[in-house]
Each structure stands twice: as C-alpha cells, then as structure tokens.
Amino acid sequence: DQQVKQNSPSLSVQEGRISILNCDYTNSMFDYFLWYKKYPAEGPTFLISISSIKDKNEDGRFTVFLNKSAKHLSLHIVPSQPGDSAVYFCAASAGTYKYIFGTGTRLKVLA
Amino acid sequence: GAVVSQHPSWVICKSGTSVKIECRSLDFQATTMFWYRQFPKQSLMLMATSNEGSKATYEQGVEKDKFLINHASLTLSTLTVTSAHPEDSSFYICSATQDAGGPADTQYFGPGTRLTVL
Numbered sequence: 425d426q427q428v429k430q431n432s433p434s435l436s437v438q439e440g441r442i443s444i445l446n447c448d449y450t451n452s453m454f455d456y457f458l459w460y461k462k463y464p465a466e467g468p469t470f471l472i473s474i475s476s477i478k479d480k481n482e483d484g485r486f487t488v489f490l491n492k493s494a495k496h497l498s499l500h501i502v503p504s505q506p507g508d509s510a511v512y513f514c515a516a517s518a519g520t521y522k523y524i525f526g527t528g529t530r531l532k533v534l535a
Numbered sequence: 536g537a538v539v540s541q542h543p544s545w546v547i548c549k550s551g552t553s554v555k556i557e558c559r560s561l562d563f564q565a566t567t568m569f570w571y572r573q574f575p576k577q578s579l580m581l582m583a584t585s586n587e588g589s590k591a592t593y594e595q596g597v598e599k600d601k602f603l604i605n606h607a608s609l610t611l612s613t614l615t616v617t618s619a620h621p622e623d624s625s626f627y628i629c630s631a632t633q634d635a636g637g638p639a640d641t642q643y644f645g646p647g648t649r650l651t652v653l
Contacts (some may be wrong), residue, residue, distance in 0.1 A: 428578070431633065467628060467644030468579075503627070513579070521567065521632075522594075523642070525578040 430526035447514035558629035565631035
C-alpha cells in the first residue's frame, strides 16, 4: 500500500516558467512533510519541509503548499532553471524518524 | 553542507557471498544513521535505523540476520548483506542525521550503492 504517491513520473517545463510537483498521501497521521531533490549518481538532498500546523512554507524559489483536508502537498519552483532538472521525492513522517517516500517525479527544465 | 559518502558505489557478487557497504559522515558526527533500499521505479524503503554503539532497529519484514548493521563510531555505519541472492539486488542508500533522530532532523543522504547479485 503506497501511502505517499507521486502520480506524475515526469514533468517538462520551459525555463523561467513555474514547475509544480504534486504529492498525495493517505495516512492522516502524517504531520511532517519534506521534499528532496536527487541528481544522477548522487544521494537525495534536502530541499524544503513543512509541518502540518502550516499550509505554506517558502524558501527562495521553492514553496511547498500543504492541503491537509485533501491530503495533498505540492512543490512550486519559480522561476524554473535548467539546474533544477532532477528527480524530486516527497516524503512524510508521522511524528517519528521514519520517512515514507513517494516514487519520485523527474523534472526536466528546458532551456 | 553535511556530506555522507558510501563505498563502494557499485558491487557485483556471486550468489551466496557476503557484501559489506560502508556509510560515512565526512564532516559531522552522525548520532543516527538510516539504511534504505530502492527497487527500480519504487520509492526508498527504510530498512533499519542505527545509533552509535547500540543495536540497530529493523523495520518490519527486514531480516536482521541477513542485513547486518554495525554503527561502530559516530562517523561510520556498515551494512553487510549476508549470503546474498539475486533478489537482494537493489540500490542501497544510507542517510545520517547529526541530531536526535526526530522527524524534524534533516537526513543527509549518501550517493547510494548499486548491488547486483549474480
């Protein structure tokens, strides 16, 4: 049973436009959410996180939105840059160290 | 930022042999290290959590006698796949945190190790 789902395996966006990556979850006990970025041959790197007491967290070009009623979170990248091309994983935690990861979305930003 | 390395980056072994994978935190002391496994087109699955000097905590369904974890120091954890079989072929990735291992503590990931068992 996949508790964290990233239904879009890939996404292509033009440079300068907005990239929106989506993530859905099923476990209402999740209270902490993260986004990681992964380049080929490298480990995932932490990007941004949000706790369930907030509905938005912003860090530079990256903003994460959380809709608890819909059990949905999204990552917005504005403006998108070619260097943002990577695989993005969302992850969720239910108050413990155990992260449940989605399957990832491959973002390609076209120059 | 915090750097985590893994060695080897890839390994091919014969069925029945054992393989050791090292995970090192290079510029920080890792109080807690995590081992994940990723099958193709699937998500990262947590296998076990280890704290320096104590026994690892394994996730349900992970055989502790098959996947031996040793966290001997604050900068090194090892995963040994014993009596490897082809179904153990996977991408193994470790992460480390320098904090207490709670949910808000950032996990820093290594680059992963690709294991292929023939």
